[in-house]
Amino acid sequence: GQNIDQPTEMTATEGAIVQINCTYQTSGFNGLFWYQQHAGEAPTFLSYNVLDGLEEKGRFSSFLSRSKGYSYLLLKELQMKDSASYLCAVRDPDSNYQLIWGAGTKLIIKP
Amino acid sequence: DTEVTQTPKHLVMGMTNKKSLKCEQHMGHRAMYWYKQKAKKPPELMFVYSYEKLSINESVPSRFSPECPNSSLLNLHLHALQPEDSALYLCASSQDRELSNQPQHFGDGTRLSIL
Numbered sequence: 001g002q003n004i005d006q007p008t009e010m011t012a013t014e015g016a017i018v019q020i021n022c023t024y025q026t027s028g029f030n031g032l033f034w035y036q037q038h039a040g041e042a043p044t045f046l047s048y049n050v051l052d053g054l055e056e057k058g059r060f061s062s063f064l065s066r067s068k069g070y071s072y073l074l075l076k077e078l079q080m081k082d083s084a085s086y087l088c089a090v091r092d093p094d095s096n097y098q099l100i101w102g103a104g105t106k107l108i109i110k111p
Numbered sequence: 112d113t114e115v116t117q118t119p120k121h122l123v124m125g126m127t128n129k130k131s132l133k134c135e136q137h138m139g140h141r142a143m144y145w146y147k148q149k150a151k152k153p154p155e156l157m158f159v160y161s162y163e164k165l166s167i168n169e170s171v172p173s174r175f176s177p178e179c180p181n182s183s184l185l186n187l188h189l190h191a192l193q194p195e196d197s198a199l200y201l202c203a204s205s206q207d208r209e210l211s212n213q214p215q216h217f218g219d220g221t222r223l224s225i226l
Contacts, residue, residue, distance in 0.1 A: 030211045031211045031212060033214055040199070041219060041220075042201060042217035042219045042220055043154065043217045044217070045215070048212055048214060050211070050212060087153055089153075091211055095167075098159075098167070099156070099215070101153030101154060102153065103151075103152065104151075104153055106151075
C-alpha cells in the first residue's frame, strides 16, 4: 500500500530553524508537495520536489531523497505566523492526479 | 486571499435540507476537485473534474452530487446529509490533472455543520 509518515506535532522558538520530516512508501514516485494550512483555512502550496536535492524559496526550503523515500521542509527565521499544520503529499503513481496525503505536522511557535 | 473562491464560508443545515456549495476559479485551470476535511486530518478526495467531465468519484454517497457548469465553476449539491458529513469542504483546481509538477490551489473552504 501507499503510506506517508510525518511527526504529529513539533514545537520551536521564534527566530530559530525547524526541520519537518516526511517519509513515504509508495509503489512509484511522481513528485512530492508541501502545503501549509492554518487552522480553519485552506492548504497553501509551499513547494514541489521531483528530483533529489534542495529547493529553496526564501525562508522555506524543501529537500528530497528518492532513494530513501524521504523529504524534509526546513523553515528558517521562524515567525509566530508560521504556526500551522504542514502537510506532505505524494502523487499517487497509479493515478497521477491524485495526492496521497500525510496526516500533517502541527508546528507550534513559542516566543 | 486565494484565487479559488468558495461560497458560502459557513453553512448550517438540517438533515432534510437541500443546499449547494459553489466554487469558482479564473486561472484557466482545467481540473477541479472537491475534498472533505475533518479536524486534524488531511483532505480526502471526493470528486475530480477534468475538462468539465467527471473523471473521479471516490465512492462518495449519492447525497453528494457534483456539477461542473463550465470550466470556471464547480458546484456540490447536498441533500439529506448526515451529522457525520459535518466537515470543511475544500475546492481545488490545477492546470491539468495530469501535469505532475502543477500544484493544486485550494479555496478557503465551506465549513458545513449538519444538525
